Amino acid sequence: MKLKKTIREQYGLQVYDLFKAGRYEAFRTQNSVCCIVPVSSFEDEELYELYYMSQFLQEKGDPHVAAFLLTKDNGLYFEEKSVRYSICRSNLSQKRAASSPGRELARFHQKARAFPYSITKVNRIGQWKHLWEKRLDQLEGFWRGKVQAHPLDPFEKLFIESFPYYLGLAENAIQYLVDTELDDHPQPIDAATISHNRFSAGLWQGEHPMKMPTDWIFDHCSRDIAEHLRHEFHHRQAEMREEGFRFLEEYDRTTPLSSFSWRLLYSRLLFPLHYFECIEEYYLSNEAGKKEAETRLKKMLKDSNKYEEFLSAYSSMLSIRTRKINLPAISWL
Numbered sequence: 001m002k003l004k005k006t007i008r009e010q011y012g013l014q015v016y017d018l019f020k021a022g023r024y025e026a027f028r029t030q031n032s033v034c035c036i037v038p039v040s041s042f043e044d045e046e047l048y049e050l051y052y053m054s055q056f057l058q059e060k061g062d063p064h065v066a067a068f069l070l071t072k073d074n075g076l077y078f079e080e081k082s083v084r085y086s087i088c089r090s091n092l093s094q095k096r097a098a099s100s101p102g103r104e105l106a107r108f109h110q111k112a113r114a115f116p117y118s119i120t121k122v123n124r125i126g127q128w129k130h131l132w133e134k135r136l137d138q139l140e141g142f143w144r145g146k147v148q149a150h151p152l153d154p155f156e157k158l159f160i161e162s163f164p165y166y167l168g169l170a171e172n173a174i175q176y177l178v179d180t181e182l183d184d185h186p187q188p189i190d191a192a193t194i195s196h197n198r199f200s201a202g203l204w205q206g207e208h209p210m211k212m213p214t215d216w217i218f219d220h221c222s223r224d225i226a227e228h229l230r231h232e233f234h235h236r237q238a239e240m241r242e243e244g245f246r247f248l249e250e251y252d253r254t255t256p257l258s259s260f261s262w263r264l265l266y267s268r269l270l271f272p273l274h275y276f277e278c279i280e281e282y283y284l285s286n287e288a289g290k291k292e293a294e295t296r297l298k299k300m301l302k303d304s305n306k307y308e309e310f311l312s313a314y315s316s317m318l319s320i321r322t323r324k325i326n327l328p329a330i331s332w333l
Helices: 003-009 044-061 102-113 128-149 154-183 219-235 239-254 259-270 273-284 287-302 305-324
Strands: 019-021 024-031 032-038 079-080 083-091 193-196 216-220
Touching: 003 079, 024 273, 044 102, 044 216, 102 193, 102 219, 102 239, 102 287, 128 154, 128 273, 154 259, 154 273, 154 287, 193 219, 219 239, 219 259, 239 305, 259 305, 273 287, 287 305
Parallel strands: none
Antiparallel strands: 019 024, 024 032, 032 083, 079 083, 193 216
16 A cells, blocks of 8 residues: 555654544554544644644653654655645553543643743634634625525525524624623633644544644633533533533633633633534535535524523523622623
């Protein structure tokens, strides 16, 4: 197989058998598992920042962090059939002891907050407002075009009808974020840390649990907590109330969050990222992907009242359980 030959030439590694490790093709070396990760969507500067992050966390002793391997020429990737690939290696360690995802995420963020280098390309700290407004403006412009076109496609009709509601939700989230930054003050816990583009506990599970640097960005810890809760709501709604709040408590017990963190987290949950991604994916997908996006959108719209209930429950849970954080109320929830 040409891929095995290329890896031998580029890295000096002998690949005997390929197997699936989570989302990636992988192979074993003497004491490690190596994943072959497509990286064509990353700029070189982004990969170098992620490389330094992975080196730092592996040196900090996190047994499940996969670090980039350099080629013989000190490159971060190789090319095969016009696709770029990196190899990320994680030490073979015993299966993790049953640990709570909230505690494990808090410890990960704690270690990563000490990352000493300047990050620019994968940095998102303090940029939510700008990024959300840009995304909202783009989708609103696209929506206006669709309204004028009077489409017959069922998905597009759903998009036209539902967008004003999600526009309102997004505007509320942006205002909530602005108020948080005006009214509250960041604490040491609010310093940037290594976070994930979209975190869910499933990223760290499986037969070969690995923390992959290609999942990372540099941001506020509340991003990961919010995206985990959002994922749980959409995929495990029945368990969400109990397990979601337990996750929050475990995190907060390990690394107590500031009121600024709690409010940032709430603003991110208010922002309907799940809706934006569903619409965007529909227009970027093939037929099978379009069908899947349509099914997701229908379920999302059906569950919109439940999502409001979840947002309301999060707010009241905080004031009851912490006795110290009073989130400003959202009047329509």
